[in-house]
Amino acid sequence: MHKYSCWFQSIENPDYKYNIDEVIYRCPKTGSLLEVEHDLDELKKETPKYWKNLFDLRYRKQSWPYGSGVWGKKEWVVPFIEDKNIVSMYEGGTNLFWADKYGKQVGVEDLWIKMCGNSHTGSFKDLGMTVLVSAVKQLISNGKEIRALACASTGDTSAALSAYCASAGLKSIVFLPKNKVSIAQLVQPLANGATVVSLDTDFDGCMKIVQEVCRRQQIYLANSINSLRIEGQKTISIELCQQFDWQIPDWVIIPGGNLGNISALGKGFLMLKEMGLISKLPRLVCAQAENANPLYQSFLNDFEIFNPVLAKTTLANAIQIGDPVSVNKAIKILKVFDGIVEQANEDELATASAKVDLTGTFNCPHTGVAITAFEKLVKKNIIKKSDKVVIISTAHGLKFVDFKINYHLEQLQGISNQFSNHPIEVEADPDKVMKVLEDNIL
Numbered sequence: 001m002h003k004y005s006c007w008f009q010s011i012e013n014p015d016y017k018y019n020i021d022e023v024i025y026r027c028p029k030t031g032s033l034l035e036v037e038h039d040l041d042e043l044k045k046e047t048p049k050y051w052k053n054l055f056d057l058r059y060r061k062q063s064w065p066y067g068s069g070v071w072g073k074k075e076w077v078v079p080f081i082e083d084k085n086i087v088s089m090y091e092g093g094t095n096l097f098w099a100d101k102y103g104k105q106v107g108v109e110d111l112w113i114k115m116c117g118n119s120h121t122g123s124f125k126d127l128g129m130t131v132l133v134s135a136v137k138q139l140i141s142n143g144k145e146i147r148a149l150a151c152a153s154t155g156d157t158s159a160a161l162s163a164y165c166a167s168a169g170l171k172s173i174v175f176l177p178k179n180k181v182s183i184a185q186l187v188q189p190l191a192n193g194a195t196v197v198s199l200d201t202d203f204d205g206c207m208k209i210v211q212e213v214c215r216r217q218q219i220y221l222a223n224s225i226n227s228l229r230i231e232g233q234k235t236i237s238i239e240l241c242q243q244f245d246w247q248i249p250d251w252v253i254i255p256g257g258n259l260g261n262i263s264a265l266g267k268g269f270l271m272l273k274e275m276g277l278i279s280k281l282p283r284l285v286c287a288q289a290e291n292a293n294p295l296y297q298s299f300l301n302d303f304e305i306f307n308p309v310l311a312k313t314t315l316a317n318a319i320q321i322g323d324p325v326s327v328n329k330a331i332k333i334l335k336v337f338d339g340i341v342e343q344a345n346e347d348e349l350a351t352a353s354a355k356v357d358l359t360g361t362f363n364c365p366h367t368g369v370a371i372t373a374f375e376k377l378v379k380k381n382i383i384k385k386s387d388k389v390v391i392i393s394t395a396h397g398l399k400f401v402d403f404k405i406n407y408h409l410e411q412l413q414g415i416s417n418q419f420s421n422h423p424i425e426v427e428a429d430p431d432k433v434m435k436v437l438e439d440n441i442l
């Protein structure tokens with residue numbers, strides 16, 4: 001038996017608890033989302049210092065699987081999984097990039113970008129998927145019959161699911177909205193051998209289909225409605241504090257679509273505080289694309305009402321979601337963290353992404369949304385120049401080369417071209433080449 005335990009619990013009524021090895025996504029009694037709860041009394045038998053030391057000792061070391069940013073915190077994440085069932089690809093441990101050059105431009109010098117896209121499949125989705133796929137392996141080894149894992153995806157979830165399933169020898173099925181994901185996002189699940197089903201609908205439509213399919217067959221649902229994923233993603237906050245030597249930033253800004261990650265980020269900070277590893281909480285900002293901004297609209301009404309919207313096309317396609325599954329968790333978290341929701345239109349997000357690339361990143365359009373939110377809050381003087389700020393970069397820019405190249409070739413409709421940069425064609429003649437170089441840089 002493992003020493004630490006966790007279980008599923010209704011987010012509406014803490015009396016409704018379910019075993020962690022049940023295949024269950026919502027509370028059968030209330031219909032609400034579930035979350036994983038931990039036996040904190042047992043965890044608290046060790047001191048904050050003990051946990052900090054343990055996490056630091058394991059961090060990015062080679063003793064498998066504890067060098068992983070997720071599994072190095074296993075006791076706080078999913079202690080019930082036996083090591084032999086863990087499917088890990090050394091996720092987490094991502095660079096906390098000191099954005100000093102860009103920070104100087106804005107006047108906020110204590111500015112950091114957490115590069116969660118520098119990961120196995122190129123997005124933070126790996127953090128949750130390693131937990132979910134490992135949990136399924138554990139269930140199968142306990143005798144449960146699960147034939148395949150499935151998800152609806154705007155791209156990155158399917159890449160993570162198919163890679164972890166391929167590594168585990170499990171079957172994966174992904175439902176993608178036709179013509180709405182990038183080439184890189186389509187090719188990853190194909191390469192990893194997933195069954196890729198392209199549906200003539202949007203993400204919200206794919207989400208409905210996958211839930212129906214999973215109800216009918218022994219197919220396990222891998223979307224972030226599944227609270228096991230949130231436990232893995234929660235390690236972003238723990239790792240962030242660890243990288244700051246257990247100091248807490250004043251602000252953390254994250255782009256949000258289905259709103260699992262903002263919920264996870266908050267859950268991680270709350271656990272750190274409850275366990276005594278940190279003494280205060282940061283403020284959280286959720287950044288949405290104006291074309292898919294149901295949470296922003298709700299924020300304008302102090303979260304008193306929430307209405308799903310029909311998401312319009314956005315360059316930030318991973319957050320093109322009008323009816324976010326985790327909205328209730330996200331609102332709960334934002335209230336606790338004195339949270340703010342900001343939005344970015346298409347021009348703002350593309351310009352912000354290009355502007356920051358000029359200081360050395362290669363960031364994705366969702367990161368552009370978060371950067372826009374950051375600049376808006378600095379302008380409003382809500383974020384102060386002396387504040388310590390972390391922007392969560394959710395995916396690697398190389399997954400979005402079509403967005404990048406179209407920006408630089410000025411082929412995006414309605415987008416200004418302040419920072420675009422195109423190749424210069426010159427004859428292969430040294431004099432002509434020197435002339436061009438003199439005109440441009442010398």
Ligand SMILES: *Cc1c(COP(=O)(O)O)cnc(C)c1O
Nearest residue numbers: 156256257258259260261394395
């Ligand atoms: C999934 C994803 C998001 C949104 O995360 P949610 O948990 O759905 O809010 C943001 N950026 C990228 C790159 C993603 O893949």
